[in-house]
Amino acid sequence: GEMLVVVINTGGSTRFSSVVSLVARAQLEERSHFQKTIIQIGNFLILITIALVTLIIMVSLFRDEDFIEIARFALVLTVAAIPVALPAVMSVTMAVGAVNLARKKAIVSKLTAIEELAGVDIFCSDKTGTLTENRMQVADPIVMDGHSQSELFQVAALASKLENNDPIELPIFHYIDKHLPDIDLSIFRQTHFTPFDPVRKRTEAEIESAEQPFTAIKGAAQVLIDMAELSDEQAATTLLLVDQLAAKGYRTLAVGKKIADAPITLIGLIPLYDPPRKDSRQVIADMRKYGVRVKMITGDHMAIAKEVGRLLGLEGEAIRSKQLSGSGSQELLALAAALTSAIYQRLNGDASHTQARHFAEDVMANVEQLYDTRLLDREFIHTHESAIIEMIEDVDLFAEVVPEDKYHIVDSLQKGGHIVAMTGDGVNDAPALKKADCGFAVSNATDAARAAADIILTAPGLSVINDAIQQARITFERMKSYATFRIAETIRIVLFMTLSIV
Known part of the structure; x- marks a missing residue:
C-alpha cells in the first residue's frame, strides 16, 4: 500500500509494542x-x-x-x-496424536495443545479471514439523483490506486471489469493521490481530464455527507440509508466529486461485504454438538457483527468492547451530547441538525475541561470481576474490539474456569492466541499469529478444527x-x- 505518515512514537511507546508485551505476558503465565x-x-x-x-x-x-x-x-x-x-x-x-492431526492439515507446534483441545468448552473466533473469506465484494450500489452508476464507479476508481492492492479498493476495479467494461480510465490522469488515514477517513485524488480538472473523493459516508453541505433532510435520508446497509452487514463507501472551490457533489454509495466461508455455519453447528460454545470477536461495527452472526447461526447477546471493562462511561457522555443537541434545537427552532451537533461538541469540550471524565471510567471498572466474567460468558458476539480486548476476553473466560480455544490470522490476534489454552492460526495467518499459535491450519476454513477436536479427545x-x-x-x-x- 501507500501512505503518508507522521511518526509520533517509536519502540516501546508504540501500539505494536503493547501487542508484543501482551504476548510476552501470556508466555510467562503459560502452564497447560x-x-x-x-x-x-x-x-x-x-x-x-x-x-x-x-x-x-x-x-x-x-x-x-x-x-x-x-x-x-x-x-x-x-x-x-x-x-x-x-x-x-x-x-x-x-506425539502420535500430532502426527494424526498433521495428516488432517493441522500442524501442532506445542504438544500439550492436544490435551487442551480435548477439554475446550469455549471457542473464540476472529471474524475477518477466519469465519469470512476476507474478500470484499460490491453489493447493489446506490446512485444519487442526477448521476449514473458509471459515473459513481468511475470517480471511485479514480480515487483509488489499483497497484496498492487495497482490499477495499480492489472490489471496485473488479466490479468495473465485470459489469461496466465501457468505463475508460485512461482518458484521465491522476496528478496527486492522498491515501486513507483514520483521522480524515477518506482518499482524495486530483484528476486532470479533457474537460476540466477535479478532485475525486471516496471514504466514510458521514465525512463526505458533512463535506457535501447537504440539507438536513438530504443528510438524514442518506444517513438512514447508511444505517440500513450497516444493519445488513455492509460497509459503505461514499463517493464524491469536487470542482475547484465548490462544495463536494455526492454521487452515491457503494456497499461492500465480506461473505462468510461456505463451511463456517456447519462448523459452528458441529462444535455445539461436541459441547463447545462459539463466540465471535471482531473489530467491525456492531451492526456488521450482528448480521454476520445471524448468517452463521450466532444470534445470542452482542456487546461493544467499551462495555467489557469500564469504557461504558463513553455511553453516558454520548447521551449527554445527544441531550445537549436536542435541547439546543428546542430552544432555537430554526437551528439545523448540523448547528445543534456543533453546539453539543463545544459544550462537551467545555465539560471535559471542567471535569475529569476519567473518573467515570474508574467507577465502571470497579464493577465486581465476577459480574464481568458472567457477562462475558453470556455474550456470543463482541464488536469493535482491539487486541487488548481479545486478550481480556480470553483471560476472563479462563478465570471463570473455562478451557478456551482461539482462532486468528493477524498480528492483533497474537496476544489472545498466546493467552488461550489452545490457539489456532488459520491458513492465511501472519507470521506473528503463527508464532503465537499452538496449532497451525494449512487448509482454508475451520472444518479441520472439528476433526482436530475429535482426534484430541481420542488421544x-x-x-x-x-x-x-x-x-x-x-x-x-x-x-x-x-x-x-x-
Whole structure:
C-alpha cells in the first residue's frame, strides 16, 4: 500500500509494542492443564509412596531388622512405585496424536495443545479471514439523483490506486471489469493521490481530464455527507440509508466529486461485504454438538457483527468492547451530547441538525475541561470481576474490539474456569492466541499469529478444527487410560507390599 505518515512514537511507546508485551505476558503465565495434571498426579503418588515407605522403615526398625536391607528394599520399592515413565508415555501418546492431526492439515507446534483441545468448552473466533473469506465484494450500489452508476464507479476508481492492492479498493476495479467494461480510465490522469488515514477517513485524488480538472473523493459516508453541505433532510435520508446497509452487514463507501472551490457533489454509495466461508455455519453447528460454545470477536461495527452472526447461526447477546471493562462511561457522555443537541434545537427552532451537533461538541469540550471524565471510567471498572466474567460468558458476539480486548476476553473466560480455544490470522490476534489454552492460526495467518499459535491450519476454513477436536479427545482418552492404570498399579504395589510387611 501507500501512505503518508507522521511518526509520533517509536519502540516501546508504540501500539505494536503493547501487542508484543501482551504476548510476552501470556508466555510467562503459560502452564497447560496437562502440566498441572502431571504434577498433581506425581505429587499424589510420591506422597503416598513416601508415607508407606516411611511406615515400612519404622516397623522394620522396631523389629530390629538389618538397616541396610531395609534401606535397599525401601529404595527399590520407591523407584518401582513412582511413575517416572508417565511424562514420557504421555508425550509419546500426544506425539502420535500430532502426527494424526498433521495428516488432517493441522500442524501442532506445542504438544500439550492436544490435551487442551480435548477439554475446550469455549471457542473464540476472529471474524475477518477466519469465519469470512476476507474478500470484499460490491453489493447493489446506490446512485444519487442526477448521476449514473458509471459515473459513481468511475470517480471511485479514480480515487483509488489499483497497484496498492487495497482490499477495499480492489472490489471496485473488479466490479468495473465485470459489469461496466465501457468505463475508460485512461482518458484521465491522476496528478496527486492522498491515501486513507483514520483521522480524515477518506482518499482524495486530483484528476486532470479533457474537460476540466477535479478532485475525486471516496471514504466514510458521514465525512463526505458533512463535506457535501447537504440539507438536513438530504443528510438524514442518506444517513438512514447508511444505517440500513450497516444493519445488513455492509460497509459503505461514499463517493464524491469536487470542482475547484465548490462544495463536494455526492454521487452515491457503494456497499461492500465480506461473505462468510461456505463451511463456517456447519462448523459452528458441529462444535455445539461436541459441547463447545462459539463466540465471535471482531473489530467491525456492531451492526456488521450482528448480521454476520445471524448468517452463521450466532444470534445470542452482542456487546461493544467499551462495555467489557469500564469504557461504558463513553455511553453516558454520548447521551449527554445527544441531550445537549436536542435541547439546543428546542430552544432555537430554526437551528439545523448540523448547528445543534456543533453546539453539543463545544459544550462537551467545555465539560471535559471542567471535569475529569476519567473518573467515570474508574467507577465502571470497579464493577465486581465476577459480574464481568458472567457477562462475558453470556455474550456470543463482541464488536469493535482491539487486541487488548481479545486478550481480556480470553483471560476472563479462563478465570471463570473455562478451557478456551482461539482462532486468528493477524498480528492483533497474537496476544489472545498466546493467552488461550489452545490457539489456532488459520491458513492465511501472519507470521506473528503463527508464532503465537499452538496449532497451525494449512487448509482454508475451520472444518479441520472439528476433526482436530475429535482426534484430541481420542488421544486424551488414551492418556487418561494409561494414567489411571499407572495410578492403580503404583497404589497396588506400594499398598500390598506395605500390608504384607506390616
